[in-house]
Amino acid sequence: MTDSSRIRNILIPAAIGFLIFLAFTGGHALNPLHIDWIMSIGGDSVQHYIGWNFFRHTPYLEFPPGLNPGYGEALGSSVVFSDSIPLLAIFFKAIRGVLPDQFQYFGLWIAACFVLQAVFAWAILSLRTNDTVIKALGCALLTLSPPMLWRLHGHEALIGHWLLLAALYLYLSPRTKTWHWLLLIGVAAPVHAYLLAMVSGIWFADRLRMLAPGNTRLKQLAVELPCVAVVLFITTWTAGYYTVNSVTAGGFGTYRVTLTSPFRAEDIWSIWTSFGFLGGDYEGFCYAGVGVMLLLVATVVLTVRQRKSAPVASAASVQWRKHAPLIAVCTLFYLFSLSNRISLGGRHELFQYPLPAFVEPITSTFRASGRFIWPVFYTVIVFLLFRFIKLSPRKWTIPLLCVFLIFQATDLTKASKFFRARWTQPYTPTLSAGFWNDVPKQYTRVALVLPLDGQDTYAPIALMASTAKMTINGGSLARFDFGKLAEVQTQLQDTIAHGTYQPDTLYVFNTPQNWAIAQANFKGDGFIGTVDGYHVIAPQWHGCTSSCGASGLR
DSSP states (O other): OOHHHHHHHHHHHHHHHHHHHHHHHTTGGGOTTOOHHHHHHOTHHHHHHHHHHHHTTSOTTOSSTTBOTTBTGGGTOBTTTTTOOHHHHHHHHHTGGGSOSSOOOHHHHHHHHHHHHHHHHHHHHHTTOOOHHHHHHHHHHHHSOHHHHHGGGTOSGGGOTHHHHHHHHHHHOTTOOHHHHHHHHHHHTTTOHHHHHHHHHHHHHHHHGGGSTTOSOHHHHHHHHHHHHHHHHHHHHHHTTTSSSOOOOSOTTTSOOOTTGGGOOBTTSOSSOOBOOOTTGGGGOOOOOHHHHHHHHHHHHHHHHTTTOHHHHHHHHHHHHHTHHHHHHHHHHHHHHHTTEEESSSSOEEEEOOOOGGGHHHHHHSOOGGGGGHHHHHHHHHHHHHHHHHHSOHHHHHHHHHHHHHHHHHHTHHHHHHHHHHTTOOOOOSOOSTHHHHHHHHOSEEEEESTTOSGGGHHHHHHHHHHTTOEESOSOOSSOOHHHHHHHHHHHHHHHHHTOOOTTEEEEEOSHHHHHHHHHHOOSSEEEEEETTEEEEEETOOSOOGGGTEEEOO
16 A cells, blocks of 8 residues: 555545534534533533533642542542543643643543544555545444434543544454554543443454464464453553543443344434434434444345355355354444343333343443443444445445445434534623632632532532632432542531531531531631622631622521
8 A cells, every 4th residue: 555545545535524523413523612502501511511620730740640639629539530531631731831721621521532543544444445536425323323423412531432443443453452452542541441341342352263283373462362351450540540430330231232222313413304312222322323224224235146156155144253252242332331230122021130240340330331332333334334335236336335424414403503503603701790800819628518419510610619729528420439428428527517617628518418507517717608699608717708790698
């Protein structure tokens, strides 16, 4: 392959991916100084940005490097548990000296995900065909992936489906080296634990083939296994995976795939039909799109028409045996994504079965089991494309792929309009009182009472604290230390019961019950009252009050 061919094989899919990114986002997120789209979305996106905003102010020499003690304090916080994409957070923290005061990299990451999704889709199709037009149409179809696009709702790290396509490429490519897998696993780990698990599963399927009788690469496997273990440990430790005692949580069986999920266009995901999400089924969202469904129908028809051809049948049988490890891993992924509560479509639960105790650590760690449908989703589409390209008469291949792509893109127009409009909404800060300007002058930390109460109401307070280089005792975290949480909550309840407040801490109350106790027992100097709707106690307060928008009780 010439240098010009290599450049073309990157630039064409990169352009396709970037154009799709613009179609779904409008491109506003690319400005690293612009955070309105994050704050106006709310929910998880705010958690990710605030986690980074605290992390950027931590000391350079933290161990592990992903430690984020300012956000969550004693709860064992790290940048991986605010889902702030440690891969980028650690890099940008290292160059924070040249960054502006307000900076976000999430828009750059999202754009890169679209581009890399198309690039690896192109690379996969290059294993089957050299036709540029076929590869362009196929990679656009794989980039118009509803499960990936759904994560634009506010799961930035999980938009990284390109990691799954990269893993499939390494599995399918005859030129894959050990270092390729080590690099991919090393990148996936500081992006997101779920993507790491899926990439590792595909790597495992690839390496299972080395165990076949007569395989001469067993020595390579013996060297590779400890190397993978070392890479996994270094990258997960660096990102901060081990800052909590346990990463388990409830929800397995709720955040699942249903048997009809590939055909259910929930919410905004089709112009033809729409269903509502039920419970946690949104995590298993894997609507394929009308274009992919047409690809499925066409491939089935072509296969049936040629079923009597002995060479074709024999070749298909060889392929099934060759890819048996991947099929087996994808089957396990699919069964796990269904959970132990099998549902036809959300409303119609068919049956459930008990799980053995030894799988509980897995089900509680990866509680959103529905996400594990993603590698299955891409594996099926890739093999459909391979099969279609192989069986379709050449004069019909490109026209039919054009039809599939047009239907896929048209089907998703409602979603693209939704996200473009959503990401242009302005954000109006809710902390407008001058009171907040004086807070960092007197206090070094904020205590939420209690740390994880209040849902999204924590966000403006946490944003203020992170920008002012203060610390906060809670907020929103994907995982945390339950033992430490209990200790912190007990200490706070003792504090408000006795009115013994720390002079370096601003206390913000999230629940009426704790606020009522605090009012009844406050006996020190300082301010107690309401500011911009937040109930606060400011011990030994020396700043402005009524003149700064604060309504004090004392």
